[in-house]
Amino acid sequence: MKKRLAIIALMLTTGVAGFFLYQQPLQAQPLAPAVTEEAVTGPLTISAGELLTLDKVVAITRQNQPSIVAAQGNISASQSRVGQARAPYYPQINGSAVYDRLSQDSTILGARGLDGNFDQLAFRIRGDQLLYDFGKTATRIDIEKTNLEAARSNLNTVDDQAVFNAKLAYYNVLKIARDNEVAAETVKQFEEHLQQAQGFFDAGVKPKYDVTKAEVDLSSAKLVQIQVNNNLRLARVVLNNTMGLPDAPDYLLANNLTFDRFTLPFEQALSLALTNRPDLKTLMLRKQAAQQTVALARKGYTPVLSGNAGANYSGDTDTLDEGWSVGLALTVPVFNGHLTRHQIGEARANVDIVTADETLLRQNIQKEVQQNYLILAEAEERINVAKLTIGQAEENARIASGRYSAGVGSPVEVTDADILLVQAKASHIQALYDYRIAQVSIEQAIGVAEENDGLPVTTD
DSSP states (O other): OHHHHHHHHHHHHHHHHHHHHHOOOOOOOOOOHHHHHHHHHOOOOOOTTOEEOHHHHHHHHHHHOHHHHHHHHHHHHHHHHHHHHHGGGSOEEEEEEEEEEEOTTOOSTTOTTOSSOEEEEEEEEEEEEEEEOTTHHHHHHHHHHHHHHHHHHHHHHHHHHHHHHHHHHHHHHHHHHHHHHHHHHHHHHHHHHHHHHHHHHHTTSSOHHHHHHHHHHHHHHHHHHHHHHHHHHHHHHHHHHHHTOTTOOOOEEOOOOOOEEEOOOHHHHHHHHHHHOHHHHHHHHHHHHHHHHHHHHHGGGSOEEEEEEEEEEEEESSOEEEEEEEEEEEEOOOOOTTHHHHHHHHHHHHHHHHHHHHHHHHHHHHHHHHHHHHHHHHHHHHHHHHHHHHHHHHHHHHHHHHHHHTTSSOHHHHHHHHHHHHHHHHHHHHHHHHHHHHHHHHHHHTTOOSTTSSOOEEEO
């Protein structure tokens, strides 16, 4: 009895060990460069008062943005699904052990009419091996491999979007910081006007109206400054969240809100977009997987050939009987309620859906590139006009201030001139911001994540 139990235990152990020996782990595939690079450089942090460049903001975003981490998880899940698809190629071994305590009144086969209670044991081990399934398993593996490549491409899509959002947030902070500087300058100017008007009133040269007008202008300028200050704080919250560091300490940003002319021709940009866009590559891979699914569904009409072998020991503790089995099984689908036909129909429809999505994305890519080039050209024209307008507004403000100092001007002239100067500066800042955002949008549209990575620009 002990010998037989030892043999059974050895069979079970060998079967399980054999199962794991057949499990060949998937080769670790390299992730997108944007991910592996951060793994080498180590964790990136922000020190209080540190000056952050756009490059570091992008690097921090890639390392900490949860959406990128989730996309990496999708790759790992896809790798596991490839292994799952390969599993039918290996032996499927199962073992079981059953113990029953039977009484003399039991009618179960094996009681043998003995008086009193007795034990009944059953040990079984069975192995099944797929021999041939007309390419069903191979097709499933190909589908999962294609899905794995789609997951990799999707990681690049998520990475591009995260970088794009970080750049938008970065430049938005710079723009509002510039607006805040203008607001501070405006407050300072109206404080000077108030001092001047108060001096004229005290000397009896100007009426009280000039003082109250200057006070109102100063209060209005301070209200604007308060709003801009709060907008700046909100913009920093958005940037911190985009980088994946909501609790980041106070830091400074490198002020590169300048005009760098983007000189990549439209035709070349459109060609790059249709070639490099990772989301388009993802759709193309999903279309390929859908086509492979059609081929898999068609194989539902084909038979499956498999082999099996097993051994069993059963009986009471004194009379343990032995048995074994070896056989082949050919499973031929005869009729399954038109299931296969409908599965093929669904797979074909999915191909049509993904094909339509791909066509729509190509059209949207072309639209994005065209729109951003139009915005880029319009913003460049506004930058040039705004520069000229600032010079004119500054001259107008000097004249108005001089006239008021000479006693021939009115406070309304001074206020109007200052407002025109503020508007000119704000228009220039907005034009610079719009140009940068259009440039970043083009880079994102053509699938180039790095700023000016191989793209021609000239600096004015």
